[in-house]
Amino acid sequence: MIDAPTLAWLLLRASLLSSGGLGNLPLLHQDLLSRHWASDRDFATALVIGQVAPGPNGLWVVALGYLIYGLPGAAMATFAVTAPPLLVVPVGRLHRRYADNRVVRGFVRGLTLALAGSVPVIFTRVAYSSYGLNWADAGIMVGAIALIATRRVPIIAVLALGAAAGVAAYR
């Protein structure tokens, strides 16, 4: 059974320790799967909705909250993604004093690099565990990387092409 306060804390902690819309994915994946509170399929569905829905990508976790714990889960997830960024208001005031501190900057950089290295790995693992991986999947992934790297194709068009390729390959 899902324990509500723990779920709320895990959602908030993942958001507090990460940045960017997908930064909380690796931690949540580890925390929720090990407790059997969410499946890889829940993650895959939530990530797709987050990409397709309007607003920040970070809202994928609202979909995840709903899938695993209904409306209360969605509410917890919404709070978890909204509250930590509000720290920017006090931080904006402190910024000029500490921006040049090497140790602070080093910590943020090290954490961001580790996060940036693990997010694509976890994302691919979620996709793999939900759907397996074959040549068509790998082709779609490589094609998406190439299209996004050109910076000419909007991300939503890349996803639409992915959907069309999926239907063509597996219908």
Added chain:
Amino acid sequence: MTEAGPAGADGRQLLYLWTRIGLQSFGGGQAVQLLAYEELVDKRRWLRPEEWAEAWGVCQMVPGVNVVAVAALTGSRLAGWWGVAGAVSGLMVPSVIITLLMTLAFNLIRDVHWVRAALQGIVFAAAGGSVMIGYRLIRPILAASGAESAWLLWFGGLVVLTASLLALSGVVPLIAVLLGAGAVAAVLSGFVRRPQEPPA
């Protein structure tokens, strides 16, 4: 008691503006950034480009979704706490409602065969997108570290590689990996001497 911003922006205007930005930006963070820049800087001139850039830099230093931080910080600069409330709820409330409705709908149809096929295509396209997001985070940090010292550049590359391998193996709690990388990088950065003269 709304403080008037430079060009008379208030909480309610920010609420409407960010609602529009949020609802128009299918496809996530980058779309939101582009639209917000157009509206706040180009069209309304509520912020100068350098103010926008500074705000953006500060937003990279706080946890969570960057776009929410951008809405909060620019809202606060333009109209105090009412500006924060207006901008953040404008960005979040309508988008959260639509996300929930889409989740409900997806949940009903996700076992239909062609929906499953389309989802599979989107998941792998989005996985490719996450590779590019990672790359765009890593590159500027490595460039900045390399400008300070070659050791930091090598160390940064090592952190990325180690973290991705540990994430792949799944044996070490990721939180330990993240905090450990931050702690070691903090110590190393403290030791590295002043930036070298850039090569001519």
